[in-house]
Amino acid sequence: MSGTTIGTERRRHWPSLAARAERLARELVADAAPLRLAVQRTANGATLVDAGIAVSGSLEAGRRIAELCMGGVGWVAFATETRFPGVPFRIEARSADPVLACLTSQYAGWSLAHGEGERAWRAMASGPGRARAAKEALFTELDFRDLEAESAWFVLETDRAPPDALIEKVAADCALPPSALGFVLTPTTSLAGTVQIVARVLEVALHKAHALGFPLERIVDGLGSAPLPPPAPDFLAAMGRTNDAVLFGGEVQLFVSGPEEEAARLAEALPSSASRDYGRPFAELFAAAGHDFYKIDPMLFSPARVTVTALATGRSFTAGRLAPDLLARSFGLRAEV
Numbered sequence: 001m002s003g004t005t006i007g008t009e010r011r012r013h014w015p016s017l018a019a020r021a022e023r024l025a026r027e028l029v030a031d032a033a034p035l036r037l038a039v040q041r042t043a044n045g046a047t048l049v050d051a052g053i054a055v056s057g058s059l060e061a062g063r064r065i066a067e068l069c070m071g072g073v074g075w076v077a078f079a080t081e082t083r084f085p086g087v088p089f090r091i092e093a094r095s096a097d098p099v100l101a102c103l104t105s106q107y108a109g110w111s112l113a114h115g116e117g118e119r120a121w122r123a124m125a126s127g128p129g130r131a132r133a134a135k136e137a138l139f140t141e142l143d144f145r146d147l148e149a150e151s152a153w154f155v156l157e158t159d160r161a162p163p164d165a166l167i168e169k170v171a172a173d174c175a176l177p178p179s180a181l182g183f184v185l186t187p188t189t190s191l192a193g194t195v196q197i198v199a200r201v202l203e204v205a206l207h208k209a210h211a212l213g214f215p216l217e218r219i220v221d222g223l224g225s226a227p228l229p230p231p232a233p234d235f236l237a238a239m240g241r242t243n244d245a246v247l248f249g250g251e252v253q254l255f256v257s258g259p260e261e262e263a264a265r266l267a268e269a270l271p272s273s274a275s276r277d278y279g280r281p282f283a284e285l286f287a288a289a290g291h292d293f294y295k296i297d298p299m300l301f302s303p304a305r306v307t308v309t310a311l312a313t314g315r316s317f318t319a320g321r322l323a324p325d326l327l328a329r330s331f332g333l334r335a336e337v
Contacts, residue, residue: 052190
């Protein structure tokens, strides 16, 4: 369709993210006890799932939350890691429609805020509820809004529950009562938070491809993996490790249509090493930038190594590099390279 990056025919076959996510959310709530989660209702009836604030949460909870975050059209698994000494496992993410799973659902693209000063509450919302509210420019570009289901679920990287007034506003934006909303709370320092953040390895490749202007309708399939970092009790250290897992250890393969020379150019531009800010663990880079994200090159946030396969010719193009030394520095491990 003119003016959008996804054709009408492809969008017509997109399932309701909210409907698929609702099933995953019900299963997550039903299994709260063995997953070490806590579930409660707010005063206005919304469901809160605590995955690491007052409870410990778990790795398996993080895996299932990541699949919920992908709207039920992406799959996340643990696998043995052999590329990085001292890191025995990795997280794998894949989707048969990465644009739908990663950009319209998993991407943390909706900024939520309430209050001012030290008591202000802020978080970036991800999850299938974003496609219900459709408040971001991306949904206008894609000409997509998911109104089929009567619920909306969000994943928040936060260590505090959202205020009731914020929940009321989100409900109004979704044209739903607060009782139809669910929020999964995943602190960066938690086990579940660590997993669901690193499971975005494929998503960051999609986001950067979009930022580079590559036509989204030509991204047909994709999968990625990144090493599972040890969680850190300090927020900045935890944020650094989850970012570095992708920047220095993430690997993605995208399958694209169109001319192979454009696939080759995409492969060259996608890896984190193509950024001017590449070369230091993220916590160190963030400190040097005065804790200001806007001073960091946005093109840094991408996997370490990328392969782009041109479906028209069957040729693959690989660029970037894994950096076990930088990963070991970030994870607090002894580098063996």
